[in-house]
Amino acid sequence: MQYVAVDIGASSGRLILGEIKNGKLQIKEVSRFANGFTNEEGTCYWDLDHLLNQILLGLQKIKSMGYEQCVLGIDTWAVDYVLVDENGKRLREAVSYRDDRTMNTINIITKQRSKKEIYQKTGIQFQPFNTIYQLYEEDQKLLSAANTILMIPDYLGYCLTGVAVTEETNGSTTQLLNIHEHQFDSDLLALISVKKEQFARLVEPGTKLGTLKKEWFPSYDLPDVQVIAVASHDTASAIVGTPGVGNDWAYLSSGTWSLLGIENNEPIVKDEALQGNYTNEWGAFKTVRFLKNIMGMWLIQEVRRILPINYTFPQLVEEAKKVNAFKQFVNFNDERFLNPDNMIEEIQSYCRSTNQEIPISPGELANCIYNNLAIIYAIAIDELEKITGKKIERLHIVGGGSNNECLNQLTANLSGRTVLAGPSEATAIGNVMMQMITTEEVTDLFAARNLIRHSFQIHVYQPEAINRMAIINQYKEVVNSDYTTSSTSL
Numbered sequence: 001m002q003y004v005a006v007d008i009g010a011s012s013g014r015l016i017l018g019e020i021k022n023g024k025l026q027i028k029e030v031s032r033f034a035n036g037f038t039n040e041e042g043t044c045y046w047d048l049d050h051l052l053n054q055i056l057l058g059l060q061k062i063k064s065m066g067y068e069q070c071v072l073g074i075d076t077w078a079v080d081y082v083l084v085d086e087n088g089k090r091l092r093e094a095v096s097y098r099d100d101r102t103m104n105t106i107n108i109i110t111k112q113r114s115k116k117e118i119y120q121k122t123g124i125q126f127q128p129f130n131t132i133y134q135l136y137e138e139d140q141k142l143l144s145a146a147n148t149i150l151m152i153p154d155y156l157g158y159c160l161t162g163v164a165v166t167e168e169t170n171g172s173t174t175q176l177l178n179i180h181e182h183q184f185d186s187d188l189l190a191l192i193s194v195k196k197e198q199f200a201r202l203v204e205p206g207t208k209l210g211t212l213k214k215e216w217f218p219s220y221d222l223p224d225v226q227v228i229a230v231a232s233h234d235t236a237s238a239i240v241g242t243p244g245v246g247n248d249w250a251y252l253s254s255g256t257w258s259l260l261g262i263e264n265n266e267p268i269v270k271d272e273a274l275q276g277n278y279t280n281e282w283g284a285f286k287t288v289r290f291l292k293n294i295m296g297m298w299l300i301q302e303v304r305r306i307l308p309i310n311y312t313f314p315q316l317v318e319e320a321k322k323v324n325a326f327k328q329f330v331n332f333n334d335e336r337f338l339n340p341d342n343m344i345e346e347i348q349s350y351c352r353s354t355n356q357e358i359p360i361s362p363g364e365l366a367n368c369i370y371n372n373l374a375i376i377y378a379i380a381i382d383e384l385e386k387i388t389g390k391k392i393e394r395l396h397i398v399g400g401g402s403n404n405e406c407l408n409q410l411t412a413n414l415s416g417r418t419v420l421a422g423p424s425e426a427t428a429i430g431n432v433m434m435q436m437i438t439t440e441e442v443t444d445l446f447a448a449r450n451l452i453r454h455s456f457q458i459h460v461y462q463p464e465a466i467n468r469m470a471i472i473n474q475y476k477e478v479v480n481s482d483y484t485t486s487s488t489s490l
Contacts, residue, residue: 009035009076010256010298030065056220060220072226082151119274121188123268136191151174151232163227166199169236172233205285212225237431237434241431251263258296259291294376327356330351372475374407377414381415395411398423400424417463
């Protein structure tokens with residue numbers, strides 16, 4: 001059987017074909033396409049018709065490769081949603097989480113319900129763009145006209161099959177699911193004037209949605225497709241695709257965002273977790289992803305976009321290696337770095353305001369980003385150990401950022417832990433693994449991770465001898481004497 005992972009991030013998407021051959025998982029990229037939001041009259045929107053078209057074009061290509069049938073799962077980013085009327089028509093383009101309409105909404109909501117009360121209910125971190133705050137700021141006429149509210153991957157699955165669901169891993173990021181009742185929280189829904197019936201039914205990863213309605217797309221030559229609701233939040237799929245073993249490891253899903261945490265059986269909602277802004281997102285197989293959201297490769301992506309010379313990411317890594325380390329200490333979790341007009345100027349402005357050496361060259365800017373991300377990761381791992389009481393000996397870095405050897409070694413050095421990097425395609429792999437477990441080609445999560453370990457190369461980075469605490473303490477002194485890794489990412 002052929003399995004297709006539709007993996008769509010904030011900047012790009014792709015279709016990955018997966019199958020087991022000779023006892024190993026083999027994956028192949030079939031198609032890749034750009035993604036991004038546009039600013040129309042002051043509001044940031046996603047182009048969902050473009051994404052749907054790219055999925056169909058990718059499936060058409062798969063058909064042309066000789067595959068008459070396949071299984072498919074979709075994962076995307078979290079928190080954003082689509083409003084659909086009673087006829088299944090989209091009422092408006094989906095607003096991007098990077099839109100600034102919710103910048104003050106947390107303060108408005110938490111005057112009515114305390115942060116502690118909301119956290120005790122949901123276990124979800126406070127991010128200005130969480131779905132709860134987006135829906136609060138939603139156009140009330142549109143919201144009242146909405147028959148169904150669908151998360152982005154669920155909407156795309158609905159377009160293919162006509163079946164509307166709310167897959168749990170993505171649904172949990174709304175900050176509207178009650179971790180104790182395992183359903184949408186009636187009190188929080190009432191607070192934002194949303195009816196429980198407006199959300200499609202909750203389903204677990206591995207739910208079979210149905211078949212692709214080929215008759216809806218007569219202009220495409222498509223294979224027969226069985227669509228499965230995988231762990232549709234891309235981070236949830238990435239954790240399924242992380243080849244950890246034992247109980248002494250943490251993960252870092254490194255892409256546009258950095259998601260650092262552990263796989264848990266129960267949520268942790270004590271005060272220290274709330275103060276550290278840790279989240280308890282729902283994972284596959286009834287697990288909980290207790291993690292810290294940290295700014296990630298978005299920083300270097302934006303720097304690269306603005307630079308007058310078209311550097312590749314490997315070239316920026318090489319330029320960074322030529323620069324002396326730890327010249328600047330920057331809190332990249334500050335909201336000012338979420339979506340600035342010019343990332344380079346924002347970094348330079350931060351350094352100027354804190355009386356630090358200003359990075360100018362591409363190497364200096366890249367060096368500044370990699371150094372500070374590694375410091376933030378190290379602090380978060382120490383904090384994670386303290387909150388959970390769990391000893392963390394190894395850090396699995398997966399996703400595109402796992403290819404950055406410079407950052408991997410810095411992270412090992414500053415955290416004092418062994419870093420295991422790869423696979424870089426963990427999200428797509430986790431997507432495929434969930435499909436294979438559903439069809440029973442793979443027995444369970446343990447077998448899936450064992451298969452991953454034997455199918456892909458994992459690079460090991462041992463910590464080198466440096467005065468890690470002196471560097472971390474200097475960072476804390478510059479950034480904030482009462483430092484907490486506040487989070488500003490998805």
